[in-house]
Amino acid sequence: MGNQKLETTPLQSSREDVRIAYLTALAIVIHIAESALPSPLPGVKPGLANIITIAVLCRFGWKMAAWVSLLRALVGSLLIGTFLSPTFFLSFAGALAAVAALAPANRLPGIGPIGLSVLASLAHMAAQFGVAYALFIPHPALLGLLPVLMTAALVLGLVNGRIAVSMLRQLESPNTSGKTPDNTA
Amino acid sequence: MSRTDTVITILAALLVAALYWLLWQRGPAGSEASIWVAGQETMRVPLSVDRRLEVEGAVGRSVIEIADGAVRVLDSPGPRKICVRMGWLREAGDSAICLPNQVVVRIEGDQPRFDAMNF
Amino acid sequence: MPQVRLLAAPVLLALLLLAGCQRAPELYQDRMLAFGTLVDISLYGVTPEQGRAVSARLQQQFLAQQQAWNPWQPGALATLNAALAAGHGTTVDAQLAHLIARGRALAAASGDRFNPAIGNLIELWGFHRADSALPSAVPAPQAVDQALAQRPRMVDLQLDGLQVSSRNPAVQLDLGALAKGYAVDLALETLREMGVENALVNAGGDLRTLGRPGKRPWRIGIKNPREPGVLASLEVDAGESVFTSGDYERFFEHAGGRYHHILDPATGYPAGGVRSVTIVHDDAVTADAAATALFVAGPEAWPAVARAMDVRQVMLIDAQGRAQMTPAMAERIQFERQPAPPILIRPL
Numbered sequence: 001m002g003n004q005k006l007e008t009t010p011l012q013s014s015r016e017d018v019r020i021a022y023l024t025a026l027a028i029v030i031h032i033a034e035s036a037l038p039s040p041l042p043g044v045k046p047g048l049a050n051i052i053t054i055a056v057l058c059r060f061g062w063k064m065a066a067w068v069s070l071l072r073a074l075v076g077s078l079l080i081g082t083f084l085s086p087t088f089f090l091s092f093a094g095a096l097a098a099v100a101a102l103a104p105a106n107r108l109p110g111i112g113p114i115g116l117s118v119l120a121s122l123a124h125m126a127a128q129f130g131v132a133y134a135l136f137i138p139h140p141a142l143l144g145l146l147p148v149l150m151t152a153a154l155v156l157g158l159v160n161g162r163i164a165v166s167m168l169r170q171l172e173s174p175n176t177s178g179k180t181p182d183n184t185a
Numbered sequence: 186m187s188r189t190d191t192v193i194t195i196l197a198a199l200l201v202a203a204l205y206w207l208l209w210q211r212g213p214a215g216s217e218a219s220i221w222v223a224g225q226e227t228m229r230v231p232l233s234v235d236r237r238l239e240v241e242g243a244v245g246r247s248v249i250e251i252a253d254g255a256v257r258v259l260d261s262p263g264p265r266k267i268c269v270r271m272g273w274l275r276e277a278g279d280s281a282i283c284l285p286n287q288v289v290v291r292i293e294g295d296q297p298r299f300d301a302m303n304f
Numbered sequence: 305m306p307q308v309r310l311l312a313a314p315v316l317l318a319l320l321l322l323a324g325c326q327r328a329p330e331l332y333q334d335r336m337l338a339f340g341t342l343v344d345i346s347l348y349g350v351t352p353e354q355g356r357a358v359s360a361r362l363q364q365q366f367l368a369q370q371q372a373w374n375p376w377q378p379g380a381l382a383t384l385n386a387a388l389a390a391g392h393g394t395t396v397d398a399q400l401a402h403l404i405a406r407g408r409a410l411a412a413a414s415g416d417r418f419n420p421a422i423g424n425l426i427e428l429w430g431f432h433r434a435d436s437a438l439p440s441a442v443p444a445p446q447a448v449d450q451a452l453a454q455r456p457r458m459v460d461l462q463l464d465g466l467q468v469s470s471r472n473p474a475v476q477l478d479l480g481a482l483a484k485g486y487a488v489d490l491a492l493e494t495l496r497e498m499g500v501e502n503a504l505v506n507a508g509g510d511l512r513t514l515g516r517p518g519k520r521p522w523r524i525g526i527k528n529p530r531e532p533g534v535l536a537s538l539e540v541d542a543g544e545s546v547f548t549s550g551d552y553e554r555f556f557e558h559a560g561g562r563y564h565h566i567l568d569p570a571t572g573y574p575a576g577g578v579r580s581v582t583i584v585h586d587d588a589v590t591a592d593a594a595a596t597a598l599f600v601a602g603p604e605a606w607p608a609v610a611r612a613m614d615v616r617q618v619m620l621i622d623a624q625g626r627a628q629m630t631p632a633m634a635e636r637i638q639f640e641r642q643p644a645p646p647i648l649i650r651p652l
Contacts, residue, residue: 108189108193109189110187110188110189110190111187111189111190111193112186112187112189112190114186114187114190114194115186115187115189115190115192115193115194118190118193118194118197119193119197122197122200143208144208144209146204146208147201147204147205147208147209150200150201150204151201154194154197154198154201157197158194161190221335221337224336224337265554265556267554272532273532275532275533276525276533276534278344278525280342282337282340282341282342282508284337284340287337289337289342291335291342298523298525298537299523299524299525299534299537300346300504300517300522300523300524301344301346301504301506301511301522301524301525302506302509302524302525302526302527302534303506303509303510303511303524303525303526303527303538303546303547303548303582304509304526304527304528304548304550
């Protein structure tokens with residue numbers, strides 16, 4: 001009767017799941033913070049959240065990085081309120097391109113976070129520019145901005161990569177906090 | 186930074202440099218007007234700055250006006266004022282020819298759509 | 305090391321791609337003042353040195369032709385006209401002879417709607433000089449009638465090799481409606497001679513193509529200076545010419561009327577009812593003459609003249625702003641302006 005014990009399966013979050021959730025949240029925060037930055041071309045962003053993408057890629061694999069990145073772009077835009085706006089299309093295209101570029105890039109022998117970050121950053125910026133040019137401002141004058149944007153992408157790619165390296169070192173260390181509510185370490 | 190990373194970075198830098206070389210010829214690609222006197226191109230003016238200028242030609246001064254990304258010949262010596270009657274020039278390839286003063290104003294810039302204009 | 309070898313592939317690919325970027329059809333462009341207009345030449349697949357050489361040769365060629373075929377400045381044609389007026393013949397060079405012969409054939413085909421022999425009438429109106437004062441008035445009707453009464457016709461000319469004479473001293477040749485076409489055709493011959501395979505020569509809007517700009521057809525925009533922007537576009541293949549005659553090229557206004565330079569040889573007054581005629585044809589001389597002939601023929605009668613001149617691709621914008629065209633032209637023209645003008649298809 002009423003005393004029948006309900007079989008509950010405790011939700012097992014592994015340490016990994018928590019880490020990924022944490023990183024995704026961080027990525028979203030960075031994404032939102034970045035939206036406050038001014039840009040030479042409205043809506044085109046430096047892609048700082050790619051630090052997270054690269055870190056996740058190196059630590060958890062491409063599939064996970066793809067998830068985190070695209071989720072970040074979607075959730076981020078929902079939270080800011082720009083979902084399905086031009087800004088969203090730009091950032092989503094950028095995230096998509098970065099993720100797509102990382103798949104073959106990850107196979108290059110000897111590639112590290114910095115190389116990956118550079119490639120992701122270039123792909124991200126190129127895709128954003130492409131969408132901006134094709135859909136919003138197909139004016140030849142815009143092409144003059146592309147070299148400048150790509151230079152910034154290159155520099156940022158290097159910087160992001162460096163930060164990702166530090167982040168990865170932190171993630172590798174078993175002593176870092178990763179609170180696991182179930183305490184099954 | 187691994188060796189691969191270094192190679193990637195160098196390639197990326199080359200690619201970006203190539204972009205400058207491709208797209209930054211004569212300033213960022215954009216609409217300009219070229220002004221020719223006696224068959225020689227004497228100057229180029231961007232259409233982004235509204236202004237008026239006078240050009241010394243064979244028989245006098247032609248007055249050229251730039252406004253709202255377009256250019257026109259406001260006045261030019263000569264009885265027919267054919268180049269004045271051309272009105273505003275906007276698209277790449279449009280030109281106004283002031284034959285008596287030997288002054289030609291032409292819109293330069295990419296012609297992404299047409300190889301030539303017929304009129 | 306296998307790592308380096310694997311890395312070499314993308315590096316090579318990147319370099320190849322970058323090298324490929326340079327290989328897009330090299331375009332050399334130049335422009336020059338000739339025939340009272342700006343002539344644009346676009347050469348594909350030539351080095352800058354070749355381009356400069358071609359440009360210099362064409363410029364020389366155009367200037368020489370301009371001088372030879374302008375009846376209102378001292379030159380070969382002016383000399384011929386003076387001789388004809390004086391009642392005797394003279395010898396001309398091969399090119400001028402060819403031009404006159406073609407003019408005569410085209411005049412016949414057009415039923416004399418294209419009539420380069422009416423130099424006197426053109427002078428009467430004052431459309432001949434590029435720099436003189438605009439005609440202040442319409443010529444007196446008596447003067448027009450008098451010029452007409454003399455009936456200068458191309459058939460009055462006798463061509464014997466390089467010897468040209470005329471039965472009718474009133475014949476004064478103005479080859480303006482033909483000269484640009486011939487200059488463009490000859491320019492193309494020179495280009496072929498000089499080894500250029502792909503080019504476009506655009507003499508103030510009247511153009512002819514050679515080869516192709518890469519793997520696609522030429523894209524030509526058609527403008528009517530009465531309206532801003534592009535009216536229509538055309539894809540043009542290797543060797544085709546596009547010529548337009550319009551009532552906006554040379555005109556003056558007087559006492560509320562508008563008088564343009566395309567005179568109807570039958571009436572002595574500017575041809576009415578038409579704003580512009582655009583012809584696509586292989587041969588520039590035919591295209592040039594037909595554009596004038598069909599303009600004169602008018603918005604009703606033009607198809608018959610087009611048939612007679614063997615011109616299949618015609619667009620005529622009449623005074624009501626309606627675009628009349630042949631089926632062949634309708635198939636290939638694309639209107640860029642919305643709304644497109646009313647279209648009337650007239651099979652030949």
